[in-house]
Amino acid sequence: MxxxxxxxxxxxxxxxxxxxxxxxxxxVDLFPGEVVALVGxxxxxxxxxxxxxxxxxxxxxxxxxxxxxxAQINNPRDAKKYGIETIYQTLALADNVDAAANLFxxxxxxxxxxxxxxxxxxxxxxxxxxxxxxxxQRFKEPVSSLSGGQRQSVAIARAIxxxxxxxxxxxxxxxxxxxxxxxVGDLVRQLKSDGIGIFLISHDIHDVFGLADRVVVxxxxxxxxxxxxxxxxxxxxxxxxxxxxxxxxxxxxPGALQVAA
Amino acid sequence: MTDVTSSAxxxxxxxxxxxxxxxxxxxxxxxxxxxxMVGALAVIWIGFHIISGGLFLTPRNLWNLSVQSASVAIxxxxxxxxxxxxxxxxxxxxxxxxxxxxxxxxQTEILPQWxxxxxxxxxxxxxxxxxxxxxxxxxxxxxxxxxxxxxxFIVTLGGLLVWRGAAWWVTSGRTVAPLDATxxxxxxxxxxxxxxxxxxxxxxxxxxxxxxxxxxxxxxRRKFHFPLRPLWAEGFLAAxxxxxxxxxxxxxxxxxxxxxIVRRYAEANNIAIPEGGLFxxxxxxxxxxxxxxxxxxxxxxxxxxxxxxxxxxxxGNPEAAVLAGINTRWVLMKVFILMGMLAAISGAISxxxxxxxxxxxxxxxxxxxxxxxxxxxxxxxxGIGTIAGAMIGAVLMQSLASGMILLGVDTxxxxxxxxxxxxxxxxxxTLYRKRVK
Numbered sequence: 255m256x257x258x259x260x261x262x263x264x265x266x267x268x269x270x271x272x273x274x275x276x277x278x279x280x281x282v283d284l285f286p287g288e289v290v291a292l293v294g295x296x297x298x299x300x301x302x303x304x305x306x307x308x309x310x311x312x313x314x315x316x317x318x319x320x321x322x323x324x325a326q327i328n329n330p331r332d333a334k335k336y337g338i339e340t341i342y343q344t345l346a347l348a349d350n351v352d353a354a355a356n357l358f359x360x361x362x363x364x365x366x367x368x369x370x371x372x373x374x375x376x377x378x379x380x381x382x383x384x385x386x387x388x389x390x391q392r393f394k395e396p397v398s399s400l401s402g403g404q405r406q407s408v409a410i411a412r413a414i415x416x417x418x419x420x421x422x423x424x425x426x427x428x429x430x431x432x433x434x435x436x437x438v439g440d441l442v443r444q445l446k447s448d449g450i451g452i453f454l455i456s457h458d459i460h461d462v463f464g465l466a467d468r469v470v471v472x473x474x475x476x477x478x479x480x481x482x483x484x485x486x487x488x489x490x491x492x493x494x495x496x497x498x499x500x501x502x503x504x505x506x507x508p509g510a511l512q513v514a515a
Numbered sequence: 516m517t518d519v520t521s522s523a524x525x526x527x528x529x530x531x532x533x534x535x536x537x538x539x540x541x542x543x544x545x546x547x548x549x550x551x552m553v554g555a556l557a558v559i560w561i562g563f564h565i566i567s568g569g570l571f572l573t574p575r576n577l578w579n580l581s582v583q584s585a586s587v588a589i590x591x592x593x594x595x596x597x598x599x600x601x602x603x604x605x606x607x608x609x610x611x612x613x614x615x616x617x618x619x620x621x622q623t624e625i626l627p628q629w630x631x632x633x634x635x636x637x638x639x640x641x642x643x644x645x646x647x648x649x650x651x652x653x654x655x656x657x658x659x660x661x662x663x664x665x666x667x668f669i670v671t672l673g674g675l676l677v678w679r680g681a682a683w684w685v686t687s688g689r690t691v692a693p694l695d696a697t698x699x700x701x702x703x704x705x706x707x708x709x710x711x712x713x714x715x716x717x718x719x720x721x722x723x724x725x726x727x728x729x730x731x732x733x734x735x736r737r738k739f740h741f742p743l744r745p746l747w748a749e750g751f752l753a754a755x756x757x758x759x760x761x762x763x764x765x766x767x768x769x770x771x772x773x774x775x776i777v778r779r780y781a782e783a784n785n786i787a788i789p790e791g792g793l794f795x796x797x798x799x800x801x802x803x804x805x806x807x808x809x810x811x812x813x814x815x816x817x818x819x820x821x822x823x824x825x826x827x828x829x830x831g832n833p834e835a836a837v838l839a840g841i842n843t844r845w846v847l848m849k850v851f852i853l854m855g856m857l858a859a860i861s862g863a864i865s866x867x868x869x870x871x872x873x874x875x876x877x878x879x880x881x882x883x884x885x886x887x888x889x890x891x892x893x894x895x896x897x898g899i900g901t902i903a904g905a906m907i908g909a910v911l912m913q914s915l916a917s918g919m920i921l922l923g924v925d926t927x928x929x930x931x932x933x934x935x936x937x938x939x940x941x942x943x944x945t946l947y948r949k950r951v952k
Binding site for chain 1: 735736738739741815818819820821824827828830831832834835836837838839840841898899
């Protein structure tokens with residue numbers, strides 16, 4: 255369909271937890287500047303799949319190609335080396351430390367003495383937070399005292415600060431109000447125009463239909479099908495999510511309902 | 516995402532509307548919790564002083580208090596990190612006993628055979644052996660906890676029995692004494708203090724370091740255009756800090772050697788004792804210097820290094836730490852290695868103070884250490900705690916014990932009081948945290 259090299263290609267990925275195939279022979283790809291939505295019911299395997307890409311889980315089988323080359327991703331640190339940044343559904347913030355400490359967690363700036371350069375980190379945090387959330391002022395407080403939206407912006411700041419090429423957003427708007435959700439939408443469009451590839455995960459198709467170029471529907475750990483949002487309607491996608499039924503505009507996957515002819 | 520729910524006013528705005536006390540706290544950026552602890556300590560000290568009829572706040576009692584607190588204070592700094600990572604170490608008392616015993620045997624029975632009796636290197640070799648052994652035992656326990664996934668409560672409960680048994684086993688229960696003369700200096704006493712001249716030197720160096728630290732912090736803030744403390748606040752911090760340091764030195768320097776030791780010293784050095792006696796001050800005790808040094812190093816580790824940052828991040832959210840790419844298991848193992856080394860240092864001080872290594876040394880110390888850390892504001896839920904708080908907690912516990920001994924309170928009653936104080940302290944802390952939130 256596309257002759258360019260995909261930014262990410264996950265091929266035949268499988269992982270099982272104690273006999274349950276959470277992700278079963280799933281293949282997805284992502285191109286630069288593209289937004290691919292991963293949708294499906296809770297427990298469909300979306301989060302598990304992207305946790306394999308972000309290095310949080312180790313896959314049992316399958317390969318991951320980054321820019322056409324096979325990538326070794328065995329832990330979160332490896333994934334970050336490939337420019338893969340993740341905003342987790344749980345935000346994955348250390349609640350007892352401040353925004354700067356969270357933003358640079360695992361990648362702290364250090365002085366020439368090898369000690370933490372807190373002042374430089376706070377200064378950088380002020381810059382990036384100023385872009386995302388100009389009214390944010392509570393730099394010295396532990397993030398546990400911040401509001402849901404503020405915490406979300408810290409998690410987003412952490413993902414975009416380090417020049418991500420591939421961004422994974424797991425239910426990025428779950429904790430947000432309508433206005434904040436719209437802002438996440440603006441951010442996604444801006445990042446997309448910068449050529450960043452984005453995986454957007456949601457259990458609600460309405461959240462992502464307007465943002466995504468393509469939709470990958472998962473059910474019971476398998477891909478039901480992949481469709482360009484221009485080729486299908488929201489109802490088609492709902493049919494895929496609920497029934498596993500692949501509409502004419504979509505490319506069926508291994509998990510598609512086999513309709514007797 | 517604009518924060519619709521945020522009620523935080525822009526910085527500086529709240530200073531205008533608040534009362535002088537709040538303005539003062541805001542300007543100096545002092546930790547109110549820490550101030551509360553210092554206040555509680557002051558109340559206890561003054562209370563005991565009045566009840567005992569002026570016996571508590573004397574140079575002699577305060578000097579002894581500082582020496583008695585050193586061992587538990589040193590271990591409490593490590594316990595803070597252990598508890599911050601949501602773990603516990605019940606083995607430190609036994610570990611102290613075992614390592615102390617090994618250090619005793621090393622310097623009295625093994626090294627003299629190789630180096631000759633009274634060799635000047637004996638103390639340092641024995642100390643290094645002890646610290647290395649502490650690190651090794653800490654590493655073993657840490658490995659089982661971090662990599663094999665056994666809960667720290669169980670591993671260190673096992674350690675409590677194992678190392679106490681081992682301490683007994685090394686010499687079949689025999690007490691090892693006397694220890695090497697130089698090693699003994701670590702325990703305090705008239706010889707184990709640095710004298711008035713060097714105490715003043717140490718005090719002035721500490722003051723200069725404090726002023727340099729404040730001015731460096733100010734320079735850094737200016738460089739990044741952050742809000743600065745008002746100059747009067749900086750001046751107050753510097754003056755108050757220096758006064759506290761020099762005051763402590765002055766107290767240590769007004770506790771004289773006992774007359775008998777002065778006489779022996781005078782005879783040995785051919786000094787005539789003037790009429791009215793010769794005044795030779797103890798100065799700061801070596802174990803106290805070690806404890807202060809450990810406190811500074813541990814505070815540095817906790818606040819200024821990646822290791823410390825990771826320890827707190829793991830305590831705050833272990834999953835987030837893993838997802839941020841932190842090798843949490845290795846960090847956890849390092850915390851236990853550090854704890855083992857600190858227990859070894861405390862073991863050296865305890866043995867040196869007794870001038871003997873006994874198999875009962877450090878019994879129940881683990882409870883004092885945990886209590887000191889918890890009174891010092893370390894949350895058993897993980898993620899919260901300060902080194903300085905734990906050390907103040909250790910001094911507070913020791914103050915209660917010494918004060919009650921001074922008043923002649925019966926031993927069973929002493930334990931009852933300490934137990935009640937522990938529970939009340941943590942209850943007050945819970946209330947404080949709820950109000951802050």
